[in-house]
Amino acid sequence: MNAIVKTDFQIPGVKKIHTGKVRDIYEVEGKDLLVVIATDRISAFDVVLPVGIPFKGSVLNEVAFDFLGKAEAAGICDTWIVNKIHPMVTVGRKVKPFAIEMIVRGYLTGSLWREYNKGVRQICGLTLPDGMEEFEMFEMPIVTPTTKAENGHDENISPEEIVAQGLATKEEYEEMENVAIQLFDMGTEVAYKKGLILVDTKYEFGKTDCGEIILIDELHTPDSSRYWYEDSYWTAKTPRSLDKEFVRQWLISQGFKGEKNQQMPEFTKEFVEEISERYLELYDNIMGEKLVKTDYSLEEIEAAIKDFIEGMEEVEHPKTD
Numbered sequence: 158m159n160a161i162v163k164t165d166f167q168i169p170g171v172k173k174i175h176t177g178k179v180r181d182i183y184e185v186e187g188k189d190l191l192v193v194i195a196t197d198r199i200s201a202f203d204v205v206l207p208v209g210i211p212f213k214g215s216v217l218n219e220v221a222f223d224f225l226g227k228a229e230a231a232g233i234c235d236t237w238i239v240n241k242i243h244p245m246v247t248v249g250r251k252v253k254p255f256a257i258e259m260i261v262r263g264y265l266t267g268s269l270w271r272e273y274n275k276g277v278r279q280i281c282g283l284t285l286p287d288g289m290e291e292f293e294m295f296e297m298p299i300v301t302p303t304t305k306a307e308n309g310h311d312e313n314i315s316p317e318e319i320v321a322q323g324l325a326t327k328e329e330y331e332e333m334e335n336v337a338i339q340l341f342d343m344g345t346e347v348a349y350k351k352g353l354i355l356v357d358t359k360y361e362f363g364k365t366d367c368g369e370i371i372l373i374d375e376l377h378t379p380d381s382s383r384y385w386y387e388d389s390y391w392t393a394k395t396p397r398s399l400d401k402e403f404v405r406q407w408l409i410s411q412g413f414k415g416e417k418n419q420q421m422p423e424f425t426k427e428f429v430e431e432i433s434e435r436y437l438e439l440y441d442n443i444m445g446e447k448l449v450k451t452d453y454s455l456e457e458i459e460a461a462i463k464d465f466i467e468g469m470e471e472v473e474h475p476k477t478d
């Protein structure tokens with residue numbers, strides 16, 4: 158099993174502009190088009206871990222592409238996607254991202270539960286009711302936006318502060334909030350039919366040159382979302398999760414929380430395989446079919462990008478002979 162953790166393609170007209178925690182972003186020069194490669198990198202606590210997870214990139218790219226298509230088909234919002242040119246690569250519109258992440262939560266868990274348990278009731282301009290228990294469902298899904306930090310951790314922020322800081326206008330924020338709730342409802346419905354609960358997730362939006370707000374980045378993937386098995390929610394003390402929460406828990410058990418100067422624990426081959434299996438399990442569940450496990454090579458991915466660029470040039474400059 159192979160894992161792709163780094164790309165460095167030298168393709169004329171295509172330039173690498175950003176290395177995210179998980180994705181490598183290339184730009185088609187002069188076109189406002191992005192070529193986004195979902196690599197097999199994995200991050201936790203905003204730190205890229207020193208291992209690659211086989212098939213993770215394909216799982217993320219395929220699941221995101223499928224959900225982005227569903228969002229458009231349902232008429233919820235326009236998205237950045239143009240084409241999936243390889244199981245690990247999507248081409249789409251480059252837009253100006255809003256510097257916030259829209260987090261929608263259906264249940265009290267994770268970092269919000271830790272805050273709540275300490276007595277915090279005010280969050281992102283909302284007041285949470287007293288007496289809630291861990292994993293309890295909110296009456297209605299709540300939106301808890303965060304800042305999008307270049308480096309380090311994202312911070313909670315209220316809609317008022319977002320507007321005051323000029324991160325979005327009131328109208329823009331309201332539109333994003335409204336779309337985020339609709340997306341969450343759509344994701345919840347898809348998950349529910351597969352015996353899963355979409356617990357919480359994050360959305361990112363960007364603005365086109367014409368001022369249209371579109372959905373960017375990934376959608377309802379196991380990196381951006383928490384999923385629980387629905388049956389375990391009712392039967393188990395802790396719902397069985399299908400996302401990377403168990404990786405975070407393992408890191409914590411090894412004394413690592415992503416803080417500065419903390420030693421990164423050793424990942425065994427077996428543990429990496431287990432993580433890979435979890436991503437595949439989520440894919441199988443949410444897509445209703447097994448992912449065909451394929452070890453893609455860097456050469457194949459590069460060839461797919463070159464084919465796409467050549468195809469694009471042919472459309473623009475058709476051969477007349």
Ligand SMILES: Nc1ncnc2c1ncn2[C@@H]1O[C@H](COP(=O)(O)OP(=O)(O)O)[C@@H](O)[C@H]1O
Pocket residue numbers: 176177178179180181182191237249250251252253254361363373374375
């Ligand atoms: N259509 C788009 N236009 C501009 N930026 C985008 C678009 N889609 C995704 N991005 C940005 O590309 C990056 C995706 O790479 P990722 O590895 O997820 O990065 P991060 O470490 O920021 O999570 C994110 O910073 C995201 O905001």
Ligand SMILES: [Mg+2]
Pocket residue numbers: 177179374
């Ligand atoms: Mg990301």
